[in-house]
Amino acid sequence: MTLTPSTMLALGTPAPEFSLKDTSGKKVSLADFSDKDALLVVFMCNHCPYVRHIADKFSAFAQEYQAKGLAVVGISSNDADNYPDDGPEKMAEEAERRGYSFPYLYDEDQEVAKAYRAACTPDFFLFDKSRNLVYRGQFDSSRPKNEEPVTGADMRAAVDAVLSGKSPASDQVPSIGCNIKWKPGNEPEYFG
Secondary structure: OOEEEOOOOOOOOEOOOOEEEEOOOOEEEHHHHOOOOEEEEEEOOOOOHHHHHHHHHHHHHHHHHHOOOEEEEEEEOOOOOOOHHHOHHHHHHHHHHHOOOOOEEEOOOOHHHHHHOOOEEOEEEEEOOOOEEEEOOOOOOOOOOOOOOOOOHHHHHHHHHHHOOOOOOOOOOOOEEEEOOOOOOOOOOOOO
C-alpha cells in the first residue's frame, strides 16, 4: 500500500465527461445528473483500508444528501486484472453489502480517473450546479488507526455550502489513501 494524497485539481475546473457501466451493466454518464443541484464524484474501490474505514458512514452520508439534491457517483478505476477484488462482480457485492444508493461505476481503461486527475482512494470531487469544481479534499480527518470518529465533517460543510448557494471554504485538506492501481504502463504523468 502506497499512501497517496489527492492531486487537488484546480477549483473551477469543469466536470470531465464520463460514460461508464454500473454494477448492473447500465451505462451512466455525467449528463444523467444534469437536474441535480450538485454532483459528488468519488474514486473508490473495495479493498483499500482508507475506503473501507469510511464506507458505511459514506453510504449513510450519500443517502442523506441525495434526498437534499446531491447526486453521488462512485467510480473504481483500479486494475482488476491485478486486483480482482476491485472488479465489477466484487463491486456489485460491495455495493449491496454497504447499501450504496448511488451508481458504482467501473472505469476499466482508467481514462476517467486520468481526466479527473484522481490519484488515491478515496478521492472526492464536488461540483456545483454549473458542474464546476468547488471542493476536492478529504471526507473528514479520520483515518484508519487515528481514533478520530468518521463524521464526514469536511464534506458535509462543503456540500451544505453548495446546496445553499454558497462557495465552500477555499482552504481544503487533500484526501489521502491508497494509490489508484494503474495498469502496467498506464500511470498518468501527474502520478508520482
